[in-house]
């Protein structure tokens with residue numbers, strides 16, 4: 001199959017999309033493709049709530065349990081390097097296949113080589129993700145140290161626009177960028193706006209996910225990079241003011257669904273939650289469908305969620321060969337399932353012992369062995385009341401907005417005119 005250029009996308013989009021519709025579109029693809037065709041990318045609406053891409057956390061197993069709990073949350077994959085997709089062509093299912101229940105699901109790609117990004121997108125397109133996202137926010141030395149990759153890409157908006165153009169040209173679904181509000185000393189609001197303006201003008205990108213703190217590439221750890229640089233939500237809200245035709249999702253430091261709703265009330269188009277959706281899995285995701293989407297929640301208890309997850313776990317245990325996925329990998333997504341509940345620490349100790357017990361060979365037997373330390377009241381109660389968030393999180397954000405951005409049009413060739 002020929003790889004498509006950005007120009008092809010604009011001239012062929014409807015033909016290509018119609019063909020896809022008839023062949024393999026899922027319900028969510030249909031929604032997105034129709035959104036693309038009928039409404040134009042400008043009117044694309046980002047998900048109200050999404051779970052952030054998190055390496056080694058938001059794997060297939062985590063996403064399975066997350067989807068059992070919430071039907072409406074959008075789920076991002078871990079970042080997958082374009083090179084991995086290209087070099088693992090014979091083994092792609094292991095990296096890209098997902099159960100259809102996991103829709104809506106977004107693939108996040110990382111990369112710094114346009115050919116590989118194009119090829120990776122084309123290969124991934126066959127798997128039917130609902131959106132493709134480019135990582136421009138990861139400060140990890142492993143990623144950022146290897147040339148221009150992750151957060152470093154924010155310093156090269158021209159490359160990002162080229163990358164986004166080739167991604168858009170090789171997929172049927174919407175595309176987005178996830179970035180920080182700056183990098184090292186390039187942390188002024190104006191520099192952030194220059195990045196957004198150039199990327200959105202030079203490529204079809206209309207949706208940006210803004211992790212509202214800068215990245216520091218001076219060697220501090222990724223974990224510190226999610227803690228030390230201060231959150232500046234005022235930059236996020238100023239982007240809404242200064243780029244009314246674009247769509248922005250806010251991310252960073254939002255700890256519960258009450259705070260998600262506070263961000264939405266303040267005008268956010270969408271909210272992405274990372275650590276809270278993993279470390280406090282149940283209390284976060286069990287409220288999303290009703291409190292964010294106004295839809296009935298699943299009504300499941302924790303025990304019922306585990307019963308469903310067990311069926312999945314026992315079906316996939318060892319199926320990749322070499323004993324993968326193993327019990328640890330399948331149980332790891334549950335590390336935040338009993339967060340702050342009685343029995344939580346004891347359950348973790350029992351789980352550590354059970355991993356070493358050769359007689360425990362199924363997820364069912366793992367649960368039988370370990371769940372005895374969790375009180376029935378925890379396992380069988382419906383989700384508790386919506387916990388209150390911090391009242392002051394966005395309280396003064398409108399008063400802190402930086403001065404409006406003044407577009408430097410002379411530096412940019414507008415994409416639509418090129």
Ligand SMILES: Cc1cc2nc3c(=O)[nH]c(=O)nc-3n(C[C@H](O)[C@H](O)[C@H](O)COP(=O)(O)O)c2cc1C
Nearest residue numbers: 052053054055078079135211252253254273274275
């Ligand atoms: C363990 C871990 C892995 C992460 N991996 C990625 C990643 O692959 N791609 C990415 O864009 N961000 C990654 N992030 C950052 C999150 O997506 C998110 O931007 C960050 O945690 C801030 O959101 P939060 O405060 O809600 O956690 C990771 C975060 C964590 C905790």
